[in-house]
Amino acid sequence: MPTFYQLSATALNGQPVAMADFAGKLVLVVNTASHCGFTPQYAGLEALYQKYAGRGLVILGFPCNQFGKQEPGGSDDISRTCHINYGVSFPMFEKVEVNGAGAHPLFRYLKRELPGVLGGRIKWNFTKFLIGRDGKPFKRFAPFTTPEKMEAAILDALKS
16 A cells, blocks of 8 residues: 555646655645636635745645536646636646546545545545645545635644
8 A cells, every 4th residue: 555655646737746745745635626616715725825835835736527527628728727717836737536446546545544424435626635744644624625714724734
């Protein structure tokens, strides 16, 4: 069974990224979508990133089209939505699946470590996973939990 730091993913620009690059950081992994009722959370996520990146927070966005086909475009479309509409500067990755046989290994790992109420499935876009500086996932947030409501947990984790 791999650990978080043994996994990798492909950035939106097509470059491979090792999760080991984030060793020692507090990492928030989010499955995103550009045409979802929760899409405005990009703004709150970016605000958290701007506020706490200097203290060790990194946010990783993973677009997914599995829920209501709310991420239909390709990398260029996703980039435009994230960067132009919401000013996202945190790392974004290529579109992935988060459930089922084709689920990305990162999301298989996160669901195994923090199964949630659906027994290891992700319910919807903007499910969030917080990974400690030691690489161990320790908190899962539901899609309706806004970035602002996560700030206290992030601040506590940054203090430890």
